[in-house]
Amino acid sequence: MHLPRLLLYLSLTALGPVVLGDQETQQQPSTTSSQILSKLRMREAPNISRDTVNQLLPKAPPLQQLLDQYDVLADDSMDAVAEEDDEHATTETIMLIATEPDSDVQVDGEPKCCIFSFAQKFYASRIVRAQLWVHLRPADEATTVFLQISRLMPVTDGNRHIVRIRSLKIDVRAGLSSWQSIDVKQVLAVWVRQPETNWGIEINAFDSRGNDLAVTSAEPGEQGLQPFIEVKISEGPRRARRDSGLDCDENSPESRCCRYPLTVDFEAFGWDWIIAPKRYKANYCSGECEYMYLQKYPHTHLVNKANPKGTAGPCCTPTKMSPINMLYFNPKEQIIYGKIPSMVVDRCGCS
Structure with a gap:
């Protein structure tokens, strides 16, 4: 040398x-x-340890697409x-992992899911797209599943309150699990304008027998299948040189x-x-x-x-x-895809 x-x-x-x-x-x-x-x-x-990363990583199409890009x-x-270039990172995609909502919206510890937290800089960005991803457990038979998304509200007089915001009818085949996505851009836009209204959402996916197939709290062997929101944001175009x-x-x-x-x-x-x-x-x-x-x-x-x-x-x-x-993961265990x-x-x- x-x-x-x-x-x-x-x-x-x-x-x-x-x-x-x-x-x-x-x-x-x-x-x-x-x-x-x-x-x-x-x-x-x-x-965040490697074991924690393996548990938190969603086993879902949008994340796999990003990983495939690197491959x-x-x-x-x-x-x-x-x-x-810029002095700080320009974030492009954020994956918000669902966590348990506040006790103010729960009765007897239910529902266990879901609230999504945002970093402060998120509010200064323009939301391009927001997709809620939900994993459905296999159905025993071919059936129609009704996927329902409801806004959670604080409990009053011991009663829970929800407001239905989205619903989707899905035909599924017997024995097959699947990921489903729903556009929630307008919901996030409301949360950005009025953060105090973000009490979280409830997710249900009932089959014809009334079974809830939505994975909202992971059972053994279901790590990485919890709901998450994929948010695409923009902070302005970049000029090539x-x-x-x-x-x-x-x-x-x-x-x-x-x-x-x-x-x-x-x-x-x-x-x-x-x-x-x-x-x-x-x-x-x-x-x-x-x-x-x-x-x-x-x-x-x-x-x-x-x-x-x-x-x-x-x-x-x-x-x-x-x-x-x-x-990468940030300290809030949210998955960030951005430019450094x-x-x-x-x-x-x-x-």
Whole structure:
């Protein structure tokens, strides 16, 4: 390992667990983990173990579609067109896991489900789509199921109060379980405008014999089948930018400022709460900078020319960085799919 490469390797030990090429791995201290948590608006990493992740992950189509994207795209997804970045993560999809509602709406501990909590930043976003996903247990025979969604209201005089908001008739075959989705965008819109009205909902799916097939509180073997809401939100479009600059590999003879491949490994943190990706291409900058080569700003070149003794000369640094998409749990055990800014070096230059 030649000197510039050694210095880079040592400097990266303050940034994160990294893989240099395919062989050299370095365990990272807390600097980059703190930076990543800051971008996610977290003060500390969620205390969620791998076993808890396996229990909480919905075994449902929308989540599987996201995981399939990582399987198909893998590392190549990090080589896409660079985007304009931002200081904090831009959330795209939130999966809200159902929890037990407040006792104010219960009688004798019922119903056990469901209320969905929102982070504060959720209220400042535009709801594009909201789908409630409900898993139905197998029916003993082919039948018609009536899926009913009702708003919960506080109990008065010992009596429960509900308001029917959606209903759906579903034909099911004998012995087959299934996921069903219902549009609840308007319900969420009301909760966003009037959070005090969010007491939760009750979910029932009665077959022709009166059996409730909806999984609302998981029985043994039903982990990951609880109801959840998939919410698509938008914080505005992103403007694409053309990429440029030199790209090199570990065997390149190039001595000038260049972008090199580098892989960051989240599993080295012990961060089981990150669902995907477990690893991603971060890249790094290394090389020499001549006064006229790849300087980010004309000002840098002019200053170096006007006062060559008063400046240390240009350095090879990232001149463009982009986000990565990440699927993870937040401290409220909600599943977030969003963009984490400044995680990938797209272009290197001298400045």
